[in-house]
Amino acid sequence: MTQPANPSHKGVIFSGMRPTGLLHLGNYMGALQNWVTLQEDYSCIYCAVDIHALTTLESGEDVKDIKPNIEDMILDWLAAGIDPEKSIVFVQSHVPEVMTLQALLSMVTPLGWLTRVPTFKDKVRQMSETEESVNYGLVGYPVLQTADIILYKADTVPVGQDQVPHIELSREIVRRFNNMFGETFPEPQAMLTEAPLLLGLDGQNKMSKTLDNHLDLAGTPKETTKRVLTAFTDPQRIRRDDPGSPEVCNVYSLHRIFSGAEATQTVYNECTTAARGCVDCKRHLADSINDYLKDLRERREEIKARPGYVQEILQEGGKRARAIAQETIAEVYEKMGLG
Numbered sequence: 001m002t003q004p005a006n007p008s009h010k011g012v013i014f015s016g017m018r019p020t021g022l023l024h025l026g027n028y029m030g031a032l033q034n035w036v037t038l039q040e041d042y043s044c045i046y047c048a049v050d051i052h053a054l055t056t057l058e059s060g061e062d063v064k065d066i067k068p069n070i071e072d073m074i075l076d077w078l079a080a081g082i083d084p085e086k087s088i089v090f091v092q093s094h095v096p097e098v099m100t101l102q103a104l105l106s107m108v109t110p111l112g113w114l115t116r117v118p119t120f121k122d123k124v125r126q127m128s129e130t131e132e133s134v135n136y137g138l139v140g141y142p143v144l145q146t147a148d149i150i151l152y153k154a155d156t157v158p159v160g161q162d163q164v165p166h167i168e169l170s171r172e173i174v175r176r177f178n179n180m181f182g183e184t185f186p187e188p189q190a191m192l193t194e195a196p197l198l199l200g201l202d203g204q205n206k207m208s209k210t211l212d213n214h215l216d217l218a219g220t221p222k223e224t225t226k227r228v229l230t231a232f233t234d235p236q237r238i239r240r241d242d243p244g245s246p247e248v249c250n251v252y253s254l255h256r257i258f259s260g261a262e263a264t265q266t267v268y269n270e271c272t273t274a275a276r277g278c279v280d281c282k283r284h285l286a287d288s289i290n291d292y293l294k295d296l297r298e299r300r301e302e303i304k305a306r307p308g309y310v311q312e313i314l315q316e317g318g319k320r321a322r323a324i325a326q327e328t329i330a331e332v333y334e335k336m337g338l339g
């Protein structure tokens with residue numbers, strides 16, 4: 001992309017999350033916290049991608065969860081510090097222009113680019129489908145994602161490693177479009193977060209709701225403690241008076257993130273000398289996490305108590321997003337010989 005003429009000009013950030021409902025600590029450490037920080041230096045646009053949620057629909061029943069899931073997720077965003085005064089916060093389907101752009105971009109996207117994306121192959125397998133039986137909508141997932149980003153001419157996309165192939169594809173689609181119809185869109189860049197990978201309570205896999213190894217951001221302290229007590233620890237430490245190995249224990253890794261340097265040193269010393277048991281160690285961790293999330297949880301309750309507030313934010317965000325989207329679509333129509 002060409003450098004903006006004014007070097008103080010902020011870049012435009014776009015990112016999205018599928019509305020899966022309550023967010024967990026891994027979502028917060030891996031993405032949301034970073035989204036909040038980026039608000040200081042960029043124009044940010046954050047989107048609840050409800051149309052993407054339809055790409056893996058299994059039955060007509062699934063759609064009844066979408067609206068409450070959006071509400072829960074947006075409450076988490078706002079509680080974490082996403083500020084609707086600074087950023088545009090909106091729901092994908094409130095800006096139907098994204099589907100227009102998706103359809104138009106599909107004219108410059110070879111099918112082979114889409115079927116070779118690793119996330120596509122994974123989803124087909126997970127859904128026990130074949131590339132022939134799978135919905136057209138799922139094949140087009142990255143085209144819709146590209147439309148999301150470039151509808152607002154965003155140049156920077158904070159995402160996790162798993163999304164890098166999608167952004168690469170977005171860049172290819174943009175290059176092809178620009179070549180055919182003239183320079184229109186910036187090539188979006190993935191911005192990887194440096195957050196430490198948070199393993200779930202199983203100590204094996206990345207924290208995830210599907211694997212049920214997660215801690216809800218919005219959980220109560222009691223729920224959090226109850227779940228932390230189920231965490232896997234050093235598997236070699238069987239009896240209370242066995243010394244443990246913090247290096248292989250995810251509870252210890254979490255202490256390092258949430259308990260502060262001094263307490264973490266104490267955990268290390270007491271674990272390796274069998275001066276503390278795993279149950280107490282997990283209670284200690286639960287307290288640290290509950291402390292860490294205290295303010296966020298309080299803010300969430302405050303926001304939740306304001307009737308209609310989230311919907312107002314989303315209406316307003318949708319309006320602002322739509323105004324930009326309509327300009328882009330007018331330009332694309334012109335370039336593609338439509339209208």
Ligand code: TRP
Pocket residue numbers: 014015016017018049052144145148149157158159163166
């Ligand atoms: N595919 C992304 C994910 O599963 C969500 C997403 C949709 C997205 N549109 C986007 C992310 C645009 C960044 C930019 O996490």
Ligand code: SF4
Pocket residue numbers: 233234237244245246249250251252267270271272276277278279281282
């Ligand atoms: Fe892990 Fe703590 Fe048990 Fe040591 S005492 S093995 S760090 S849970």
